[in-house]
Amino acid sequence: MLRDQGTDAVFVSRPRLLAIDDLQTVLTTLKKVADELGYQVEATQDPEKFKDLTTSFMPDLILMDVIMPEQDGLELLRHLASNEISTPIILISDYDEQLINTVAKIGSALGLNVRAVQKPIGPSAWRTLLTGDGRPKRGE
DSSP states (O other), X not given: OEEOTTTOOEXXXXXXXXXXXXXXXXXXXXXXXXXXXXXXXEEESOHHHHHHHHHHTOOSEEEEESOOSSSOHHHHHHHHHHTTOOSOEEXXXXXXXXXXXXXXXXXXXXXXXXXXXXXXXXXXXXXXXXHSTTOOOTTO
């Protein structure tokens, strides 16, 4: 929570969501739903931009695909762990459930706060995921 010293007005910062997926349709749907829920969203298909945003944007929640052409989710998890990112991470994938769960376990073993969700995810499922008990709240 931020307070304007001149007016005593109170501002609550919007939670920040960072997402990476190789499918623009997934990012577009996610961004639309997250915007409606009050999130400030950065979404990218570029792994290098994602890496930069993990520190410059300071997200409260990270959503990332597991299987992508340039760098996969496991490589990005290793990057996050080496940079000691403590932000909760939700892995998403339409590949085998066992694969995504294994990658999540590896992320947890690296010291990250990771859970896995199976694709496809439509707007109502995104809403449920982003408004559940684990929804980060900024400024509290």
